[in-house]
Amino acid sequence: MSAQNEIRLEHLDVWFGSGHARVDAVKDASFTVPRGDSFGLVGESGSGKSTILRAITGLAPSWSGNIAVQGKPLRGKARTKEFYAAVQMVFQDPYASLHPRQTIDHVLSEALHLHSFDRPDERIVQILDDVGLAQSFRFRYPHQLSGGQRQRVAIARALIIEPSILLLDEPTSALDVSVQAEILNLLTDLRAQRGLTFLMVSHDLAVVGHMCSRIAVMNLGAIVEMLNVADMRALKADHPYTRQLLDASVQRRRVG
Amino acid sequence: MTNLLDVENLTVEFPTRTGPFEAVRDISFSLGRERLGIVGESGSGKSITGRSILRLIRPPGILKANRIALEGTDLQTLSEKQMRDVRGHKISMIMQDPTVSLNPVMKIGDQICEAYRLHAKASKAEARAKTLAMLEAVLIRDPERVFNAYPHEMSGGMGQRIMIAMMLIPDPQILIADEPTSALDVTVQKEVLEIMDKLVRERGMGLIFISHDLNVVSTFCDRVLIMYSGRIVETCRADALHEAKHPYTRGLLNSLPQLEHPVDRLQVLQRDDAWREAASVSGAVKVGAAVKSGKAV
Numbered sequence: 001m002s003a004q005n006e007i008r009l010e011h012l013d014v015w016f017g018s019g020h021a022r023v024d025a026v027k028d029a030s031f032t033v034p035r036g037d038s039f040g041l042v043g044e045s046g047s048g049k050s051t052i053l054r055a056i057t058g059l060a061p062s063w064s065g066n067i068a069v070q071g072k073p074l075r076g077k078a079r080t081k082e083f084y085a086a087v088q089m090v091f092q093d094p095y096a097s098l099h100p101r102q103t104i105d106h107v108l109s110e111a112l113h114l115h116s117f118d119r120p121d122e123r124i125v126q127i128l129d130d131v132g133l134a135q136s137f138r139f140r141y142p143h144q145l146s147g148g149q150r151q152r153v154a155i156a157r158a159l160i161i162e163p164s165i166l167l168l169d170e171p172t173s174a175l176d177v178s179v180q181a182e183i184l185n186l187l188t189d190l191r192a193q194r195g196l197t198f199l200m201v202s203h204d205l206a207v208v209g210h211m212c213s214r215i216a217v218m219n220l221g222a223i224v225e226m227l228n229v230a231d232m233r234a235l236k237a238d239h240p241y242t243r244q245l246l247d248a249s250v251q252r253r254r255v256g
Numbered sequence: 257m258t259n260l261l262d263v264e265n266l267t268v269e270f271p272t273r274t275g276p277f278e279a280v281r282d283i284s285f286s287l288g289r290e291r292l293g294i295v296g297e298s299g300s301g302k303s304i305t306g307r308s309i310l311r312l313i314r315p316p317g318i319l320k321a322n323r324i325a326l327e328g329t330d331l332q333t334l335s336e337k338q339m340r341d342v343r344g345h346k347i348s349m350i351m352q353d354p355t356v357s358l359n360p361v362m363k364i365g366d367q368i369c370e371a372y373r374l375h376a377k378a379s380k381a382e383a384r385a386k387t388l389a390m391l392e393a394v395l396i397r398d399p400e401r402v403f404n405a406y407p408h409e410m411s412g413g414m415g416q417r418i419m420i421a422m423m424l425i426p427d428p429q430i431l432i433a434d435e436p437t438s439a440l441d442v443t444v445q446k447e448v449l450e451i452m453d454k455l456v457r458e459r460g461m462g463l464i465f466i467s468h469d470l471n472v473v474s475t476f477c478d479r480v481l482i483m484y485s486g487r488i489v490e491t492c493r494a495d496a497l498h499e500a501k502h503p504y505t506r507g508l509l510n511s512l513p514q515l516e517h518p519v520d521r522l523q524v525l526q527r528d529d530a531w532r533e534a535a536s537v538s539g540a541v542k543v544g545a546a547v548k549s550g551k552a553v
Binding site for chain 1: 297298412441442443444445446468470507508511512513514515516518519520521522523524525
């Protein structure tokens, strides 16, 4: 096998509720992400992009179709320990995703303990270094950190157990542009160093264009178009919805 | 003729255990019948500036200014009762999140009617007619249905249009919009901004547009104040924002990823302590001059 697919989705449907209250959040989504690649999902709120990430991690209530991660098919909501060791997620809001009454050290050592890693002390020191946080942050609480620093902690928490796939759900949309640049650079560096595979969700085409090599555009639960980053930069899109999105984000940039 | 709004030497401080913290430090600016943008990162004091104008700084926060004058009347000299008349009637404010600003257990129509009747002694029927017209003005297709709906039935974009309708119905002279579209999708964002822009221009109001988004501000404003750590570090015409000189503004502009100009690494803003210490640039414009620079974009 040449380039193995880290993530493979075939005809994924995700729905909430049943009967006439059923809402189809994702309809017939298929894509593959090769190892070491960075894949972007874009679309408006409610288009189902985050739901795909939730289905992969077993957080979606009901789904059908095939999801395979590292060649192993997934079923239902149960995920094995091996799955969590390979796949980690970084959430949108660093203010909500860290336990307010646990120190950074506690958060990181809990992740290590759950995955039975040895030498926690060394690893915590190392990961804080890797994500660009001073060692003095180790025994602080989340409220003592800024948004950018919290997101670094969230990235550290995901990476400390050495996963190979990172699911990123709008990792910078709650941050200022200056801090966004720092976090995106950090993610780019870590991906290069560790050979990570990224699956990134964002509503910001410029961010996805910067981070990803291939992009799927979602609208009302369906993937309407897949394009590579070169086409996107040249504003070559076939689907009217994609063009509308591209227009909206290019028009906004009269600056620069 | 005077400016709509003149703010001179505004400082807002909050006492902390380590001494007073100045969230806004000695800034001056003016507003004509134009669209003035205030940009900066979180914590730069832009929202506090917006709230100070309406005297909405809660104790223990302390507001100090030589003058906050609305058409020549210093708002600081008004009683709390007189101030209530200014809020909404003369100056109104749109906040970031419509779901927080609207009353969840009151019909949308009733909320807008209430806003109108508070300031314009009108009968219920008049208020209702005016409300429906206003909902139509913010491009809501089915005003009757929305009138009788509750806020939770509305999407974010609809909610923000309703806020615009509610804030503009008493016909204020100044609208302060604090991140009005940050919670919305790009395509919806554009629609809402266009609606706001059109109404503000038609009514000849002054708009203070507070945002962290440099692109939006450069497109929708005439003049921009750039704030850093409680001070105005630079002011410029919005369409010349990309020629801004201050290293902070340049840093913000350069840290944005751009679709058409790919880079391997994004430029990271290098902060300089000197920016924090430097005196504020005045954002005031002489009467008459604002109208010239505030030409339509």
